[in-house]
Amino acid sequence: MQPDTKAVPIDKCRHCGSEAPVDVHVCPRCDRLMTLGRLGDYFTFFGLRRRLVLDVQELDQRYRALSRLFHPDYFHNAPPAERLASLERASYLNDAHRTLRDPAARLEYLLKLEGFAPKQSREAASAVPQGLLEEVFALNEELEAVEELRESGVPAEAVAARLDEARRPVEATLEAHERRLLELAQAHDASLESGDAEGRRETLGLLETLLLERTYLTNLLAAVRRHEAGAGSART
Amino acid sequence: MSRVVGIDLGTTNSLVAVRRDGATTVIPDESGDRLLPSVVSIGESGAIHVGREAQRRLLSDAARSVYSVKRFMGRGIEDARGEEQWLPFKLGGDPGSVIRVRLGERTFTPPEISSFILRELKRRAEAFFAREGDIDPEVSAAVITVPAYFNDAQRTATRDAGRLAGLEVLRIVNEPTAACLAYGLDRRRQGVVAVYDLGGGTFDISILRIEDGVFQVLATNGNTHLGGDDFDRLLVEMVARDTGIDPAAAPEAVQAIRKAVIQAKLDLSEFEETRIEIDSLPGRAGPYSRRLTRDEFEAIIGPVVARTLEPCRKALADAGLDPGQVDEAVLVGGSTRVPLVRREVERLFGRAPHTDLNPDEVVAIGAAVQADILVSGRREMLLLDVTPLSLGIETMGGVVSKIILRNSTIPASGGEMFTTFVDNQTAVDIHILQGEREMASDNRSLGRFKLRGIPPMPAGLPRIQVRFQIDANGILSVSARELRTGIAQTIEVKPSYGLTDEEVERMLIESFEHAQEDVEARMLIDARNEAETIIAATEKALRRPEFGAIAAADLDPKELVLIHAALADLKQSMGGGDRYAIQVKAAALNQVTRHLAEVMMNRTVQAALAGRAAADVAAEGR
Numbered sequence: 001m002q003p004d005t006k007a008v009p010i011d012k013c014r015h016c017g018s019e020a021p022v023d024v025h026v027c028p029r030c031d032r033l034m035t036l037g038r039l040g041d042y043f044t045f046f047g048l049r050r051r052l053v054l055d056v057q058e059l060d061q062r063y064r065a066l067s068r069l070f071h072p073d074y075f076h077n078a079p080p081a082e083r084l085a086s087l088e089r090a091s092y093l094n095d096a097h098r099t100l101r102d103p104a105a106r107l108e109y110l111l112k113l114e115g116f117a118p119k120q121s122r123e124a125a126s127a128v129p130q131g132l133l134e135e136v137f138a139l140n141e142e143l144e145a146v147e148e149l150r151e152s153g154v155p156a157e158a159v160a161a162r163l164d165e166a167r168r169p170v171e172a173t174l175e176a177h178e179r180r181l182l183e184l185a186q187a188h189d190a191s192l193e194s195g196d197a198e199g200r201r202e203t204l205g206l207l208e209t210l211l212l213e214r215t216y217l218t219n220l221l222a223a224v225r226r227h228e229a230g231a232g233s234a235r236t
Numbered sequence: 237m238s239r240v241v242g243i244d245l246g247t248t249n250s251l252v253a254v255r256r257d258g259a260t261t262v263i264p265d266e267s268g269d270r271l272l273p274s275v276v277s278i279g280e281s282g283a284i285h286v287g288r289e290a291q292r293r294l295l296s297d298a299a300r301s302v303y304s305v306k307r308f309m310g311r312g313i314e315d316a317r318g319e320e321q322w323l324p325f326k327l328g329g330d331p332g333s334v335i336r337v338r339l340g341e342r343t344f345t346p347p348e349i350s351s352f353i354l355r356e357l358k359r360r361a362e363a364f365f366a367r368e369g370d371i372d373p374e375v376s377a378a379v380i381t382v383p384a385y386f387n388d389a390q391r392t393a394t395r396d397a398g399r400l401a402g403l404e405v406l407r408i409v410n411e412p413t414a415a416c417l418a419y420g421l422d423r424r425r426q427g428v429v430a431v432y433d434l435g436g437g438t439f440d441i442s443i444l445r446i447e448d449g450v451f452q453v454l455a456t457n458g459n460t461h462l463g464g465d466d467f468d469r470l471l472v473e474m475v476a477r478d479t480g481i482d483p484a485a486a487p488e489a490v491q492a493i494r495k496a497v498i499q500a501k502l503d504l505s506e507f508e509e510t511r512i513e514i515d516s517l518p519g520r521a522g523p524y525s526r527r528l529t530r531d532e533f534e535a536i537i538g539p540v541v542a543r544t545l546e547p548c549r550k551a552l553a554d555a556g557l558d559p560g561q562v563d564e565a566v567l568v569g570g571s572t573r574v575p576l577v578r579r580e581v582e583r584l585f586g587r588a589p590h591t592d593l594n595p596d597e598v599v600a601i602g603a604a605v606q607a608d609i610l611v612s613g614r615r616e617m618l619l620l621d622v623t624p625l626s627l628g629i630e631t632m633g634g635v636v637s638k639i640i641l642r643n644s645t646i647p648a649s650g651g652e653m654f655t656t657f658v659d660n661q662t663a664v665d666i667h668i669l670q671g672e673r674e675m676a677s678d679n680r681s682l683g684r685f686k687l688r689g690i691p692p693m694p695a696g697l698p699r700i701q702v703r704f705q706i707d708a709n710g711i712l713s714v715s716a717r718e719l720r721t722g723i724a725q726t727i728e729v730k731p732s733y734g735l736t737d738e739e740v741e742r743m744l745i746e747s748f749e750h751a752q753e754d755v756e757a758r759m760l761i762d763a764r765n766e767a768e769t770i771i772a773a774t775e776k777a778l779r780r781p782e783f784g785a786i787a788a789a790d791l792d793p794k795e796l797v798l799i800h801a802a803l804a805d806l807k808q809s810m811g812g813g814d815r816y817a818i819q820v821k822a823a824a825l826n827q828v829t830r831h832l833a834e835v836m837m838n839r840t841v842q843a844a845l846a847g848r849a850a851a852d853v854a855a856e857g858r
């Protein structure tokens with residue numbers, strides 16, 4: 001069973017009572033903006049299937065077209081209910097566009113839609129993912145060694161060079177993760193097309209782990225950069 | 237149907253424009269002046285003067301006059317530290333609440349003072365439409381521009397000012413975005429545009445992408461306390477050091493210095509050197525005069541200009557672009573006439589910036605275009621702007637939890653779930669902040685509110701969904717609902733640096749008591765305005781470095797004596813209240829300077845021809 005081939009949820013026009021699927025923005029009978037229902041999602045809003053590989057230019061184009069359809073600028077003289085519908089729809093459109101445009105945010109959103117990745121607490125987010133344990137320990141040791149070096153008065157250039165060295169394996173892992181994420185995203189989309197629901201869920205599970213690791217790696221690199229900035233300021 | 241106008245409510249000057257039948261006009265006053273100096277002065281009788289007249293009163297009655305009030309919109313007294321001593325007006329108010337400006341016996345909030353400026357623009361526009369023969373010249377609604385980097389409190393203060401002036405504010409639009417709209421109007425533009433907007437008191441950088449008639453802001457950054465005023469203050473400080481003037485003891489003298497250094501600043505955009513000249517200063521026998529070269533000026537203002545570059549880099553980074561990916565750079569704001577500013581912008585973006593539209597007028601034109609879009613509902617063009625600062629709430633330990641990130645396209649919304657800490661708790665306090673810092677205390681407090689009416693339940697059980705909505709004006713509203721019971725919550729936001737609705741209502745009523753204007757007083761003001769234009773033009777000519785050579789070659793010595801006499805005569809009559817005397821003496825000065833004007837004009841034409849000839853030769857040589 002595929003979630004996105006389920007019957008599309010239906011919304012009712014607040015004005016004439018006509019029914020329309022949630023991805024229809026304008027009432028087919030009375031031509032008014034539909035009040036934003038809460039049953040749809042960012043993908044249906046854009047008229048897209050739940051694919052992870054998106055053509056950003058096409059997304060932007062749809063975004064502009066939809067903006068033209070219900071931006072508050074064009075409902076200035078409309079009755080209050082219509083104005084509110086425009087504001088809500090335009091807000092939702094902007095939020096949806098921002099989320100779908102960024103691959104990481106898109107993946108995170110899809111995982112949430114599909115029941116993966118429950119909202120994490122701060123502690124869970126800062127715990128070292130299992131697959132990265134070894135690498136993280138190695139880096140921490142290296143960072144401590146660098147800190148000692150710096151305190152012992154080694155020239156700042158040498159410290160910076162060590163940090164550069166320490167960063168390289170993390171960067172390589174991150175790059176490998178990016179490649180793997182893309183492969184899995186493509187695999188996900190293929191399962192979606194072929195109707196392989198089981199394969200799709202399996203891929204989503206892998207993506208969830210990988211996304212967590214990727215976030216962790218990005219934070220780790222930021223930490224190394226802070227160390228480097230420290231080395232830079234030690235020079236002056 | 238009454239008119240809808242676009243208003244640029246500037247730090248130094250304000251303008252009003254209208255778009256009709258596809259043409260946009262910046263509306264002049266009766267004497268043809270399109271800029272209204274954003275200066276307000278309160279007379280002894282309580283009469284409110286705005287514009288040129290208020291500017292003159294800065295020199296005679298400084299303590300009753302206020303300029304650059306925009307710098308204090310949506311701010312508190314603690315934000316004005318360090319510049320207070322140079323201001324002729326006194327500031328007050330409690331820290332953490334709305335700043336107050338004391339003028340004579342009365343105190344005003346910045347929105348009230350701004351409303352006097354808006355009222356004058358409204359009057360100016362209505363007089364213009366009446367002259368044009370409109371049956372209903374009334375102006376009831378406006379689009380007003382603000383710096384892109386204005387926070388919620390500053391935007392709300394601007395909207396309050398509009399209400400106080402009797403204007404329905406249809407939309408608050410960001411100045412660089414409005415400018416971009418004006419630029420993109422006549423051409424079918426596509427691509428990435430960087431708008432660098434350095435005004436009197438604020439700096440903005442906005443990066444936009446234009447495609448299919450949609451003007452989408454990708455990122456914005458800036459500083460709402462950085463502008464040409466800072467150039468002026470540095471020069472005033474220099475002259476004050478030179479002369480030993482104590483700013484606290486001689487506010488009028490500071491204003492005389494300020495006027496002279498502003499003139500010198502303007503001169504240096506055109507010439508390599510000028511003189512700062514002040515007729516008289518307290519404790520000084522003769523006039524003050526000092527040579528100032530462009531190089532010296534640039535050394536003085538260099539650090540201020542440098543402070544605009546970091547926001548540019550941040551905006552580019554947020555837009556995910558390198559400077560090389562910017563297709564066009566556009567300059568907005570009077571301070572971008574300064575050659576050093578132009579050079580720095582050119583260096584940063586690696587291309588010569590556009591200057592084809594008047595940097596003083598382009599924002600007002602854009603505002604008028606946006607007003608036209610709103611009223612007509614025509615869909616060829618669309619502005620998609622962003623919120624400049626992240627919005628968040630204070631959580632445990634004074635840390636900010638961000639709900640809407642900066643540079644999110646507006647309208648935008650965000651939500652957060654709250655619950656209770658003790659059993660049967662029926663209210664929760666929420667503190668809303670704007671800014672990028674981690675700790676609540678480092679960000680701008682927008683307001684606090686109490687969620688009331690939570691049904692009594694064991695601690696942690698209620699699920700209160702709070703929704704934050706930023707509308708197309710960049711202004712926030714908050715709503716809340718308890719999800720278990722579906723009960724909507726009452727929210728009273730107490731704005732930190734804003735006015736409550738009741739305060740605005742009360743001010744509106746008070747303002748009617750002061751609304752009557754004297755026709756004769758207005759005519760006197762118009763006469764002074766015209767005279768001032770002639771004086772400024774004459775003095776500018778006399779100050780030109782090459783004037784000595786010109787006078788020796790082309791002017792009769794007697795002529796020069798006559799010019800100086802007529803100039804002194806007119807200046808003397810300016811102080812009095814006799815409108816006819818001013819008009820007669822202005823005409824006299826105009827008469828005796830006619831020959832001088834011709835000589836100057838010929839020189840300019842010859843110089844231009846010589847320049848072109850040289851360029852032709854160079855082109856042939858290539």
